[in-house]
Amino acid sequence: MNYWPLLGVAVIVVGFALRFNAVPVVVGAALVSGLLAGLPLPALLALLGQSFVSARMLLLFVLTLPAIGLLERAGLREHAQRWMARLQGMTLARLLIGYLLLRQLLAMLGLTGVAGPAQTVRPLLAPMAEAAAEKILPTLDDADRDELRAVAAATDNIGRFFGEDVFIALGAVLLIQGFYAQHGIVLTPLAIALWALPTAIAAFVIQSVRVWLVQRRLQRRAARVHAGEGS
Amino acid sequence: MLRIEYAYWLIAAFLIYAGWRNLRDRHLWHAAFWLVLGVLFGGGDYVLAQQAAGNALPAQLAGAAVIVLALLAPRLGRLAHPESSSPAQRLASAVRLGHRLFVPALLIPLVTLLVALCGAYMVIDGHAVFAAPQMTLTGLALACVVALFAASRVAQVPMREGVAEGRRLLDAIGWAALLPLLLAALGQVFTQSGVGAAIAGLAGMLLPTGSALACLLAFALGMVLFTVIMGNAFAAFPVMMAGIGLPLLIRQYGADPAILGSMGMLCGYCGTLLTPMAADFNLVPAALLELRSPYGVIRAQVASALAILATTIVLMWLLVFR
Numbered sequence: 001m002n003y004w005p006l007l008g009v010a011v012i013v014v015g016f017a018l019r020f021n022a023v024p025v026v027v028g029a030a031l032v033s034g035l036l037a038g039l040p041l042p043a044l045l046a047l048l049g050q051s052f053v054s055a056r057m058l059l060l061f062v063l064t065l066p067a068i069g070l071l072e073r074a075g076l077r078e079h080a081q082r083w084m085a086r087l088q089g090m091t092l093a094r095l096l097i098g099y100l101l102l103r104q105l106l107a108m109l110g111l112t113g114v115a116g117p118a119q120t121v122r123p124l125l126a127p128m129a130e131a132a133a134e135k136i137l138p139t140l141d142d143a144d145r146d147e148l149r150a151v152a153a154a155t156d157n158i159g160r161f162f163g164e165d166v167f168i169a170l171g172a173v174l175l176i177q178g179f180y181a182q183h184g185i186v187l188t189p190l191a192i193a194l195w196a197l198p199t200a201i202a203a204f205v206i207q208s209v210r211v212w213l214v215q216r217r218l219q220r221r222a223a224r225v226h227a228g229e230g231s
Numbered sequence: 232m233l234r235i236e237y238a239y240w241l242i243a244a245f246l247i248y249a250g251w252r253n254l255r256d257r258h259l260w261h262a263a264f265w266l267v268l269g270v271l272f273g274g275g276d277y278v279l280a281q282q283a284a285g286n287a288l289p290a291q292l293a294g295a296a297v298i299v300l301a302l303l304a305p306r307l308g309r310l311a312h313p314e315s316s317s318p319a320q321r322l323a324s325a326v327r328l329g330h331r332l333f334v335p336a337l338l339i340p341l342v343t344l345l346v347a348l349c350g351a352y353m354v355i356d357g358h359a360v361f362a363a364p365q366m367t368l369t370g371l372a373l374a375c376v377v378a379l380f381a382a383s384r385v386a387q388v389p390m391r392e393g394v395a396e397g398r399r400l401l402d403a404i405g406w407a408a409l410l411p412l413l414l415a416a417l418g419q420v421f422t423q424s425g426v427g428a429a430i431a432g433l434a435g436m437l438l439p440t441g442s443a444l445a446c447l448l449a450f451a452l453g454m455v456l457f458t459v460i461m462g463n464a465f466a467a468f469p470v471m472m473a474g475i476g477l478p479l480l481i482r483q484y485g486a487d488p489a490i491l492g493s494m495g496m497l498c499g500y501c502g503t504l505l506t507p508m509a510a511d512f513n514l515v516p517a518a519l520l521e522l523r524s525p526y527g528v529i530r531a532q533v534a535s536a537l538a539i540l541a542t543t544i545v546l547m548w549l550l551v552f553r
Contacts, residue, residue: 001428001429003429003432005424005425005429006429006430008417008420008426009426009430009460012417012508016507021304021406022406022410022507022514023300023301023304023406023413024301024304024305026301026410026413026414026417027297027298027301027413028301029417030413030417030420033420033421033426034420034423034424037424037425039424043287044294044420045290045294046282046290046291046294047290047294047423048293048297048298048416048420049278049291049294049295049297050278050279050290050294051418051419051420052271052293052294052297052412052415053275053278053279053293054415055412055416056239056272056275057235058411058412059242059408059409059411059412060242060372061519062246063241063242063245063376064339064378065245065396065398065401066390066393066396066397067336067339067378067379067381067393067397068336068397068400069393069395069397069399069400070379070382070383070388070390070392070393070396071332071335071336071385071386072321072396073316073321073324073386073388073392074324074325074328074382074385074386074388075323075325075326075328075332076325076332076333076336077321078318078321078324078325079325079328079329079330079332079333080333082325083330111347111348113343113347113370114343114347114367117516117520118519119343120340121516121519122520123336124333126520146524146527149520149522149527150517150520150522150527150530150531152520153517153520153531154531154532156516157513157528158504158535158539161500161503162497162539165493165496165500172496173493175465175468175496176468176492176496179468179472179492180488185488187489192489192493193493194493195489195490195493195494195550196494196497198546199497199543202539202542202543202546203535206535207535210535
């Protein structure tokens with residue numbers, strides 16, 4: 001067994017740890033692994049180029065930018081924030097947990113591309129989460145805003161990941177079924193998908209608690225600010 | 232018929248526009264970066280067609296272009312374009328337009344949903360409107376165009392202003408936009424150079440085979456670790472399954488394959504939440520949301536990921552050996 005290609009993994013680990021620019025680190029790792037595996041340079045270049053253009057769908061999110069940029073210039077975020085501030089009973093936790101549930105249910109139906117960081121989090125969920133947090137603590141600093149946006153993105157990811165495995169016709173379930181079929185174990189997609197449900201429920205509960213803890217921490221800080229003003 | 236290739240050409244046009252605008256503004260490194268990427272996107276179908284026909288030269292040129300992009304990326308500093316509108320202007324516009332602003336934003340998910348659900352049944356004159364491969368993503372591209380049109384109607388601004396705003400956001404995201412594609416390519420190179428097999432070989436030497444619990448833990452944590460390295464649970468699954476899952480857990484200890492496969496994959500997903508290698512889920516959102524740390528989203532996910540992982544491992548231990 002040729003273990004030298006593993007040095008490509010080492011390039012990644014060291015490069016990310018030293019906080020080099022990630023693009024040359026990743027390309028360098030690919031060149032190191034490929035050359036150490038004995039691939040001739042022309043074949044390696046062709047493999048790199050072909051794999052890159054085969055993954056073009058991963059840049060599709062940039063097509064959302066013109067519409068979102070235009071709407072943001074016309075005040076979309078400001079309007080989302082003003083609307084959140086007016087909505088009685090819509091708290092930070094209810095907003096994010098409601099979104100989590102919706103995202104998980106959509107993913108369970110195989111509709112993962114409907115929402116996402118560019119489609120829904122940046123234009124809608126993140127500004128609403130900030131506005132909901134401002135209702136609790138009006139004096140948010142930049143670090144708080146970063147954390148709220150990050151929690152909104154995390155909620156989107158977790159809802160997607162732990163919903164999509166429940167859908168029978170999506171990549172993960174078909175990959176599992178295909179692997180077993182190659183090795184002589186025949187399973188229906190439904191039998192595999194059903195066993196993703198316990199973790200899906202656990203993920204929903206865990207992320208909901210996490211969101212609720214973020215909200216409680218803001219409430220406690222607000223209470224301290226309030227007490228400080230009162231004395 | 233609408234095909235996903237049209238979306239790639241649209242992206243290519245947008246990237247070339249961004250490059251051209253940067254050229255006019257004398258941001259030469261940004262201009263070169265977006266222009267090279269735009270040409271790669273526009274020529275992608277040609278590259279794949281020629282490769283399939285046995286001509287490797289275009290693919291080799293594309294590989295060389297990827298290396299050029301890697302050399303250009305460190306030169307792209309953060310390019311903060313001046314805001315094209317003041318907070319007061321945006322607030323006034325928000326008050327004037329109100330809920331109408333939500334309509335184009337919601338059109339993006341709604342049109343995508345419509346195409347995903349009904350695209351297969353849309354037929355004009357005996358021709359399907361949407362090609363079957365990647366129909367949801369074709370729908371997303373269409374939704375973006377529809378939303379831009381609606382946004383320019385609602386805001387009473389010409390569409391080219393929207394494209395200019397889009398370019399501003401693209402420059403703010405910068406090279407991070409490229410990482411998902413590069414990591415997908417890296418995964419392919421790793422597979423071809425036998426990195427997965429080498430890791431499985433190393434794991435085989437260290438592996439405890441003495442108890443079912445030790446094997447199960449090695450399988451679950453191996454899924455996480457391998458996913459963290461490769462950035463993708465799909466790459467980890469066949470390796471860990473062939474190394475530990477099938478020979479030891481299923482054949483020797485009689486684990487239930489459906490439960491082991493499903494929950495093992497979900498352990499990998501917990502790894503996806505933890506790794507910068509899954510750039511499209513972790514680094515791109517951080518750039519899109521303009522977080523100051525590129526690892527902000529990962530930090531927000533660590534606690535949940537570990538709790539979900541622990542729960543899944545306990546569930547597996549309770550369920551797979553029934």
